[in-house]
Amino acid sequence: RKEVEQDPGPFNVPEGATVAFNCTYSNSASQSFFWYRQDCRKEPKLLMSVYSSGNEDGRFTAQLNRASQYISLLIRDSKLSDSATYLCVVPPRANQAGTALIFGKGTTLSVSS
Amino acid sequence: EAGVAQSPRYKIIEKRQSVAFWCNPISGHATLYWYQQILGQGPKLLIQFQNNGVVDDSQLPKDRFSAERLKGVDSTLKIQPAKLEDSAVYLCASNWAENSPLHFGNGTRLTVT
Numbered sequence: 001r002k003e004v005e006q007d008p009g010p011f012n013v014p015e016g017a018t019v020a021f022n023c024t025y026s027n028s029a030s031q032s033f034f035w036y037r038q039d040c041r042k043e044p045k046l047l048m049s050v051y052s053s054g055n056e057d058g059r060f061t062a063q064l065n066r067a068s069q070y071i072s073l074l075i076r077d078s079k080l081s082d083s084a085t086y087l088c089v090v091p092p093r094a095n096q097a098g099t100a101l102i103f104g105k106g107t108t109l110s111v112s113s
Numbered sequence: 114e115a116g117v118a119q120s121p122r123y124k125i126i127e128k129r130q131s132v133a134f135w136c137n138p139i140s141g142h143a144t145l146y147w148y149q150q151i152l153g154q155g156p157k158l159l160i161q162f163q164n165n166g167v168v169d170d171s172q173l174p175k176d177r178f179s180a181e182r183l184k185g186v187d188s189t190l191k192i193q194p195a196k197l198e199d200s201a202v203y204l205c206a207s208n209w210a211e212n213s214p215l216h217f218g219n220g221t222r223l224t225v226t
Contacts, residue, residue: 032212043217087155091212098169099211100146103155
């Protein structure tokens, strides 16, 4: 299994739809996970941290499933402004020298009116 | 709080030329990272510094890439000689603690012709 894998999409949804992205990871000892959002030609920005108990921020919900080694991001009531690439971010490999977070390739979301 | 500063924003060079990028992290962030993001991919770590020491440079193509952070604050990344496949966005990031969220600069978009 790769360190982190995401469905690249694109996910094309209408405004108001609910959409969910999953991301699998390989390091079972991983503790810290994040979702980043990246707009076209911009730098990645932190969207949410992912806690063991799951967490919610407005229309966004992030969950962690340790048994199956995946994290998810749920977006409710999609807005046009949610159109972006969503990057799944996981801790480094167990044998990695440093502590640099590892990024997935991203899932592209396009919300249309 | 000032963010991560990077320069230049854009650079176009011919293959076999050299180029240098500069980054100033958020004040107080001891850890600095350089990531390379090729179009359609997630950011890939090139090098991680902790203060002025290298923590992880395992994915840095050392035959052509070099980086330094001499005083433990700002950093430069150099490519010499550049290849066509080096065309990418070079992102600098910093964080305050291991596995804490990364803060990215605007990036430098490099085009090698």
